Amino acid sequence: MATHYLDFEKPIAELEAKIEELSLLSSSAGSFDAEIEGLRKKAEQLRKKTYASLDPWMKTQVARHPQRPHFVDYVEGLFTDFVELKGDRQFGDDQAILGGLARFRGRPMVVMGHEKGHDTQTRLTHNFGMARPEGYRKAVRLMDMAEQYGLPVLSFVDTAGAYPGLGAEERGQAEAIARSTERCLTLGVPSIATITGEGGSGGAIAIAAAGRVLMLEHSIYSVISPEGAAGILWRDGARARDAAMAMKITAPDLVELGIVDRIIPEPVGGAHADRAAAVVQVGDVLAEELEAMSRLSADEIRKARAERFYAIGRAA
Structure with a gap:
């Protein structure tokens, strides 16, 4: 390549x-x-x-780099016995969010995440990682299964946002995102979300409202894209760099605000420079976090998650 x-x-x-x-x-x-x-x-x-x-706009470019590891790379590099589960049992299957059952270092769990694709054909297949309602309802289905069988949930977030098309809105995009976010917040099993590239708006939050939120060093996480913010503030999308510099969308800013719990270092030159090393690094951190969460009961998990979200913004 x-x-x-x-x-x-x-x-x-x-x-x-x-x-x-x-x-x-x-x-x-x-x-x-x-x-x-x-x-x-x-x-x-x-x-x-x-x-x-790197300044925030440079990090935005790195987060969007087409050669960064995607969900399928993390599945291949970190998990064994992966069995993909498809469909939301209501309308169909959405390929922007993939998920299923797998083993992580021998331990069974549910894994899911956004997939953007790596070439023209796969990007079209996965809709550039922008999920429709079926994707979020599939995520809820997977989380319900995790709760039923006591399996941890690992989610990998990399999307510019949920798909804003007419069909998606007609089928209840906002409601599907809200239900998925709610399910994340009520899980009684260990749940860890990792922002691996872009964490864009509700499309990201829907599978990122976890007990622990991790973020790769050069990823971004925001309520709106820099281009969208520039369009609203200045009616000029070309001022995206100015917006990115002001929005506090990088990992250090988000850790300081209490939105993200931990930063995962990337290889020199970004995750795209050494994809295999980046995947291994993510796996090592996930193993540490899972070990810490495995000692907690369901009530303790829910209480800790509630406290972390209630604390966001207090220092500010």
């Missing part, structure tokens, strides 16, 4: 293009090993420096 460079990564892209050019020349016109090694070190240093000082 060809590397997709973001606008602010152009200096890195230029260095890596020179490395590739010298590598090709090295096989036909002598050795350039010393020069190549020097450029690699320079590119790595530049990448570290760049990613150590």
Whole structure:
């Protein structure tokens, strides 16, 4: 897969293009090993420096990077015996939210999350991760099953928002999101939500109102996209960068506000730079959080979750 460079990564892209050019020349016109090694070190240093000082708009771009790990990558890398469950038992199946039963390090649980797709065909199939009502009703069905059999729930959040189409609204999009959010908030089993890319509006909250909310280092989580906020505030979507800088949508801001509990570090250059390492890191943190929550009774889980949500905004 060809590397997709973001606008602010152009200096890195230029260095890596020179490395590739010298590598090709090295096989036909002598050795350039010393020069190549020097450029690699320079590119790595530049990448570290760049990613150590990302502003909120840059993080927004990273969160949307098409090569970040998606739900199917986490399922493949972290779970065994995954059995997908489809349909909401009312209308149909929505492929923007996938879920089912699986084992995480030997332990059975329910896993679900948004799937955006990785190429044109799969993006269309999964509707770019924007779920219709059937997706949220499927999520409720999965959570009901988790409650019935005492299984933990792990959710992976990565969506620009719920699908705003006419058909979705006609079939009760708002009600479906509200029911899914309510079910998250009433679960008596351990539940952990991980914001892996974009956490957009109610479409994200519907499966993210968990007992513990984790967030990858360069992800974003907000009530509206920067473009949407700019359109409302200034009638100018081109001012999305200004909106992102003001909205407090990054992981450190959200931890400070009490909305997110823990930040999961990403590899240098973002999760897309080393997808396998990013998936493993998420798995290690999930294992720690599950271990801590497994000691709690159903009543203690509900009480702790209620307290964390009631505390949001108090410090402000």
